[in-house]
């Protein structure tokens with residue numbers, strides 16, 4: 001009886017078996033790309049659009065105080081302002097006492113919240129954290145923004161970096177992140193709530209020639225922060241990694257090209273006004289929509305060598321431009 005049963009017609013009769021296998025692989029791969037794209041779209045909409053529909057009460061959700069490192073300029077200062085706008089008291093930690101006093105007064109007057117300052121130079125490493133710890137004691141720390149960061153004065157070959165530059169990258173960009181985290185985490189765990197925001201960079205995606213030490217420190221922050229997020233899921237503590245591209249701050253003042261604000265390199269205030277909404281809605285995000293597109297394209301479609309070679313050419317160009325405009329201004 002079985003012998004007489006008609007054979008099932010092949011799904012794609014015009015294909016041989018080898019072509020059939022290749023077609024199935026192609027379809028599965030395309031399906032995977034489409035699903036990934038859709039997932040990216042949904043998570044991006046959730047972080048940037050859905051999040052704006054709710055006025056998240058940060059003090060109730062995370063706690064009374066926000067601690068921001070590197071908070072007298074650029075991205076850190078804007079985080080301090082946005083968190084204060086949402087009712088949080090702000091502990092500003094940065095290097096220059098006068099700038100700290102000025103920012104603290106501005107924030108207290110504009111938003112009517114408590115402020116406190118700690119002047120430390122993170123380049124000094126371990127000893128400064130005793131002072132920081134004293135200020136953190138007995139405070140309900142709700143949010144820590146691990147923002148402080150330095151970069152070489154401009155792209156350069158590593159041999160030209162000073163020893164101070166090297167220690168600055170290690171002590172400021174790397175060491176402060178886990179040490180500050182260790183200072184606030186036990187209290188957050190006791191209270192079962194809190195948020196830690198870590199500033200990495202798109203520069204963490206692959207190594208970057210002429211900015212190698214900076215990119216390497218940002219890769220540290222990225223990896224550390226993602227691992228932390230995984231460890232403390234379900235504990236009530238939110239860990240967020242931010243990976244911006246260019247933001248027009250003092251860090252980029254070596255080049256008019258990238259320092260001049262535009263759609264791709266927003267001011268710190270525009271950047272943070274977007275990034276702040278993503279807190280609690282995205283564990284790892286560029287923070288700003290145009291940077292999100294850049295990060296997605298780079299991570300999804302650029303080979304490591306294309307990224308590295310492209311960045312080498314781009315940084316060489318920025319350096320060349322900088323030298324040219326310095327020469328012109330000397331004339």
Ligand SMILES: NC(=O)c1ccc[n+]([C@@H]2O[C@H](COP(=O)([O-])OP(=O)(O)OC[C@H]3O[C@@H](n4cnc5c(N)ncnc54)[C@H](OP(=O)(O)O)[C@@H]3O)[C@@H](O)[C@H]2O)c1
Nearest residue numbers: 070072073074075095096121122149201246247249250251
């Ligand atoms: N700007 C960008 O394009 C960009 C892109 C991706 C990621 N990021 C990251 O975002 C973070 C903030 O960058 P930014 O561009 O806003 O920097 P910024 O404008 O140069 O501001 C840096 C802040 O950190 C403080 N600071 C610097 N060195 C310090 C030290 N040794 N001890 C204590 N405080 C110190 C500065 O204090 P003073 O006021 O005393 O100078 C200032 O308040 C960094 O982690 C950076 O890597 C920036």
